[in-house]
Amino acid sequence: MHVAQVRTYIANTLVVALVIVMLLPLLYMITMSFRTATEIAQAPLALPESLAWENYARAFGGMNYIRAVINSIGITISVTILTALLGSMAAFPLARNTSRFARGIILLVALGLATPNFVTITPIYVIFRDLGLLDSYLGIILAFTALNLPLAVFFYVGFIGAIPKDLMEAAKLDNCTDWQIFWYVVRPLLGPATATLSLFVMLMVWNDFTYPLLLLTDKDKFTVTISVYRFVGNQNIQPDMLFPAAVLGSLPLLALFVVFQRRIVSGVTAGAVK
Amino acid sequence: MTSRKSMFLFTLPALIVLGVFFVYPILLTFQMSFTDFSGVGEAEPVGLKNYDRIISRSRYPDALWVTAKFTVIVVLFQTLAGLFFAALLHRLPAVRNFARAALFTPAMMSFVVVGYVWQFIYSPFSGGLNALLRGAGLDWLAKGWLGDPDTALYAIAIAHIWMFTGYTTAIFLAGYANIPSDIDEAGRLDGASSWQRFRWLEVPLLAPSFTINIMLSTIGTLKTFELPFIMTRGGPDGATRTLSLEIIEQLFGRYKFGFASALSIVMLVIVIAVAVFQNWYLRRREDV
Numbered sequence: 432m433h434v435a436q437v438r439t440y441i442a443n444t445l446v447v448a449l450v451i452v453m454l455l456p457l458l459y460m461i462t463m464s465f466r467t468a469t470e471i472a473q474a475p476l477a478l479p480e481s482l483a484w485e486n487y488a489r490a491f492g493g494m495n496y497i498r499a500v501i502n503s504i505g506i507t508i509s510v511t512i513l514t515a516l517l518g519s520m521a522a523f524p525l526a527r528n529t530s531r532f533a534r535g536i537i538l539l540v541a542l543g544l545a546t547p548n549f550v551t552i553t554p555i556y557v558i559f560r561d562l563g564l565l566d567s568y569l570g571i572i573l574a575f576t577a578l579n580l581p582l583a584v585f586f587y588v589g590f591i592g593a594i595p596k597d598l599m600e601a602a603k604l605d606n607c608t609d610w611q612i613f614w615y616v617v618r619p620l621l622g623p624a625t626a627t628l629s630l631f632v633m634l635m636v637w638n639d640f641t642y643p644l645l646l647l648t649d650k651d652k653f654t655v656t657i658s659v660y661r662f663v664g665n666q667n668i669q670p671d672m673l674f675p676a677a678v679l680g681s682l683p684l685l686a687l688f689v690v691f692q693r694r695i696v697s698g699v700t701a702g703a704v705k
Numbered sequence: 706m707t708s709r710k711s712m713f714l715f716t717l718p719a720l721i722v723l724g725v726f727f728v729y730p731i732l733l734t735f736q737m738s739f740t741d742f743s744g745v746g747e748a749e750p751v752g753l754k755n756y757d758r759i760i761s762r763s764r765y766p767d768a769l770w771v772t773a774k775f776t777v778i779v780v781l782f783q784t785l786a787g788l789f790f791a792a793l794l795h796r797l798p799a800v801r802n803f804a805r806a807a808l809f810t811p812a813m814m815s816f817v818v819v820g821y822v823w824q825f826i827y828s829p830f831s832g833g834l835n836a837l838l839r840g841a842g843l844d845w846l847a848k849g850w851l852g853d854p855d856t857a858l859y860a861i862a863i864a865h866i867w868m869f870t871g872y873t874t875a876i877f878l879a880g881y882a883n884i885p886s887d888i889d890e891a892g893r894l895d896g897a898s899s900w901q902r903f904r905w906l907e908v909p910l911l912a913p914s915f916t917i918n919i920m921l922s923t924i925g926t927l928k929t930f931e932l933p934f935i936m937t938r939g940g941p942d943g944a945t946r947t948l949s950l951e952i953i954e955q956l957f958g959r960y961k962f963g964f965a966s967a968l969s970i971v972m973l974v975i976v977i978a979v980a981v982f983q984n985w986y987l988r989r990r991e992d993v
Binding site for chain 1: 800
């Protein structure tokens with residue numbers, strides 16, 4: 432028994448050590464963000480001699496950081512509300528219907544889920560330009576909504592399908608219209624599905640690079656990701672700009688992750704498994 | 706139970722959004738792929754010229770080859786790394802939750818941030834990797850990892866795998882949670898070693914998790930352009946120029962909208978073919 436305990440102890444220690452090795456790039460990013468460019472050039476791996484907060488001051492201003500964070504939050508909330516509403520509405524009749532029309536829509540949604548957004552970026556750019564949606568919040572919100580909608584429909588079809596049928600039939604007997612059944616009986620039950628969906632939307636809005644690169648040139652409308660890119664650039668990259676921008680760019684989601692890590696990991700995993 | 710009319714009304718808003726931002730653009734991509742559209746002005750029909758160009762210039766088959774190589778490396782090693790960590794953590798409940806969350810952390814960062822950080826790790830003079838190698842007395846190994854066509858693609862693949870290993874691990878662990886504990890128990894009673902239980906009980910029972918992981922990472926990797934875009938811009942000498950990076954370059958660098966559309970159609974066909982094949986093959990494997 433004693434030997435087994437020692438073995439488990441050693442194994443645990445080794446695994447934790449291995450996990451810390453995996454986190455080294457993250458620790459590297461944070462450490463370097465507090466060092467000046469000269470320090471990094473002279474001793475690439477040393478710890479900061481003093482905390483170079485001026486790196487952060489410059490990145491903070493140069494990235495228009497507060498504005499970018501507010502933009503990302505606002506876009507996330509708008510896209511979540513839109514996809515949740517449109518997705519759950521569409522899923523409501525689809526969840527229990529096997530008509531040809533219903534199966535056709537499900538097939539369309541499945542295709543939407545499988546198609547990389549790359550296939551449509553050229554025409555989306557042209558359509559948005561012609562409709563005057565480039566560089567507008569409305570445009571980027573609609574683009575992300577369309578991208579997340581198939582996922583939302585799938586989520587809600589599964590979820591609504593699991594709601595007991597009696598509940599809706601009782602409401603029907605009470606002379607509720609379909610809309611009333613949806614709004615007063617079904618919608619209040621969708622909280623957990625919407626929470627998971629919002630997680631996926633948030634990860635996409637905060638991390639997607641394609642759509643902001645394509646659709647936004649106005650600095651005041653940048654999401655966090657594109658503001659990191661525009662600040663750091665792609666030529667002659669300076670470490671004292673790169674690392675603080677990288678930390679600031681990841682900070683909101685990393686902070687959220689530290690607080691809600693259990694729920695985020697299980698939500699994202701469950702979403703993928705379905 | 707819902708009437709035909711409300712069926713239509715409930716799905717209508719979603720159908721409009723999908724129609725305008727998904728179905729119509731796909732049809733437009735298809736149509737534009739037969740023109741020389743440059744973003745402005747009239748588009749002249751050019752027949753199959755764009756597709757002919759894709760086949761006849763070595764640049765595009767090369768990009769396909771780079772994409773294929775990148776996808777195979779990432780999917781293979783990410784799946785193996787995820788399985789490795791999941792098998793370990795399954796056996797070590799004390800550190801499981803901590804390790805799962807810690808490994809998952811990079812997936813919360815964006816490609817842009819991950820690309821920048823790893824680009825600097827690999828940089829020839831003040832980068833972290835070379836400093837580490839020199840510190841370990843391995844000076845002869847130090848080099849510009851992203852500047853050498855022989856190592857650039859692998860270097861980017863490592864960054865990608867690093868980013869998503871935790872995701873793969875979490876999905877495998879969810880698969881482990883679905884294995885009935887009496888099966889594991891029976892294996893133990895029969896005197897099977899840890900390795901034997903892993904090889905002959907766990908790996909076969911994890912088949913659905915393999916399916917999900919392989920399909921997710923394949924589709925995710927096939928269409929990736931972000932890391933090469935940030936880290937190498939497709940260089941050196943096209944060694945990291947993936948198909949989707951090529952599409953972005955044709956679009957923004959050269960304004961060849963028609964040609965970019967043809968490349969998009971090629972991409973769509975490849976993604977669908979790979980997804981259908983994998984789905985068929987992996988599901989069949991689950992039943993064995």
